[in-house]
Amino acid sequence: MTAERTTADTLAKTLxxxxxxxxxxxxxxxxxxxxxxxxxxALTSLQLAGALTPRELADxxxxxxxxMTKIVGKLEERGLVARTPHPTDGRQVILAATDExxxxxxxxxxxxxxxxxxxxxxxxxxERETLARAAEILQRVARG
Amino acid sequence: MTAERTTADTLAKTLxxxxxxxxxxxxxxxxxxxxxxxxxxALTSLQLAGALTPRELADxxxxxxxxMTKIVGKLEERGLVARTPHPTDGRQVILAATDExxxxxxxxxxxxxxxxxxxxxxxxxxERETLARAAEILQRVARG
DNA sequence: CACGATACTTAGCCTAGCTAATGAGCATGG
DNA sequence: CCATGCTCATTAGCTAGGCTAAGTATCGTG
Numbered sequence: 001m002t003a004e005r006t007t008a009d010t011l012a013k014t015l016x017x018x019x020x021x022x023x024x025x026x027x028x029x030x031x032x033x034x035x036x037x038x039x040x041x042a043l044t045s046l047q048l049a050g051a052l053t054p055r056e057l058a059d060x061x062x063x064x065x066x067x068m069t070k071i072v073g074k075l076e077e078r079g080l081v082a083r084t085p086h087p088t089d090g091r092q093v094i095l096a097a098t099d100e101x102x103x104x105x106x107x108x109x110x111x112x113x114x115x116x117x118x119x120x121x122x123x124x125x126x127e128r129e130t131l132a133r134a135a136e137i138l139q140r141v142a143r144g
Numbered sequence: 145m146t147a148e149r150t151t152a153d154t155l156a157k158t159l160x161x162x163x164x165x166x167x168x169x170x171x172x173x174x175x176x177x178x179x180x181x182x183x184x185x186a187l188t189s190l191q192l193a194g195a196l197t198p199r200e201l202a203d204x205x206x207x208x209x210x211x212m213t214k215i216v217g218k219l220e221e222r223g224l225v226a227r228t229p230h231p232t233d234g235r236q237v238i239l240a241a242t243d244e245x246x247x248x249x250x251x252x253x254x255x256x257x258x259x260x261x262x263x264x265x266x267x268x269x270x271e272r273e274t275l276a277r278a279a280e281i282l283q284r285v286a287r288g
Numbered sequence: 289c290a291c292g293a294t295a296c297t298t299a300g301c302c303t304a305g306c307t308a309a310t311g312a313g314c315a316t317g318g
Numbered sequence: 319c320c321a322t323g324c325t326c327a328t329t330a331g332c333t334a335g336g337c338t339a340a341g342t343a344t345c346g347t348g
Contacts, residue, residue: 013253015260015275017283018283019166021205021282022282024207024286025206025286028337041160041164053327054326054328055325062169066306066328070304070305089313091313091327093326108157116156116160120156120285123285127281131155132158134274135161137271138165138275142166144266168305172306183334199296207337208336208337208338211336213298233345
């Protein structure tokens with residue numbers, strides 16, 4: 001009981017510290033295509049959705065529009081994402097992954113030699129299952 | 145089988161995206177004492193260890209020494225951490241939490257009205273257990 | 289006691305967030 | 319039919335948090 005209570009009380013702290021340290025470690029080993037986490041995540045969303053406006057992408061990624069402008073700017077510089085004008089609304093812009101962007105995404109999806117993938121391979125199947133479930137919970141918490 | 149294989153293949157991506165979105169969401173709701181994650185994490189390590197040199201703290205937090213200099217600088221400005229000279233080695237410095245720092249830490253440890261704690265309270269016990277286990281795994285991965 | 293190694297900091301750079309302000313385009317009410 | 323107000327994206331400017339490289343002081347040793 002006491003142990004359970006303590007666990008619940010300190011879970012926020014434990015989780016926060018674990019995540020920040022994990023993030024720092026993972027950042028050092030730049031993933032596929034020398035893209036940052038933010039860039040990779042935005043590219044993933046775009047790839048899955050097909051095409052989005054900056055506003056939609058920002059909402060999906062849980063950032064403010066100006067932040068997304070920056071991230072998309074970087075991706076566009078590298079030719080991974082293209083901006084095209086909206087057909088009927090001159091204010092909006094349509095974002096979509098280019099062929100090269102799709103190639104990077106595909107590479108990333110099964111980059112088994114990448115740092116994180118290697119780490120995950122070393123875990124037991126049960127541990128991977130735990131992480132998969134935790135990822136789903138974290139997404140849900142972020143959404144709420 | 146196929147599903148398992150796919151899960152293993154895409155876990156890296158899933159986990160990365162979940163963590164980045166969670167982090168962004170959590171950052172918006174600044175935790176206790178208006179401290180950032182980095183500052184809170186450093187304060188936690190210091191608190192648990194009692195006293196550390198900047199190098200030790202940097203190693204523990206998985207950052208480079210100059211980064212820790214900055215973080216400690218912020219904490220010192222707020223009077224949460226004190227630098228004292230090392231008794232025998234003039235090059236080194238001893239970092240320790242001040243009384244105020246310990247108070248903030250204690251507050252943080254059971255801040256059940258904080259955004260993240262509230263979110264966690266809404267989960268089922270099984271989900272919290274999953275997150276607790278995942279936190280341990282992430283720490284281990286970050287260490288390796 | 290000079291010289292290399294170590295500890296911390298400083299300097300300078302980048303990414304990634306944010307808010308506030310700007311400018312362009314849409315839509316609507318008189 | 320156009321003035322006015324809203325929405326969308328971007329720009330400007332700020333902060334935090336990373337990094338490497340260089341600087342400075344101190345230690346320890348040959």
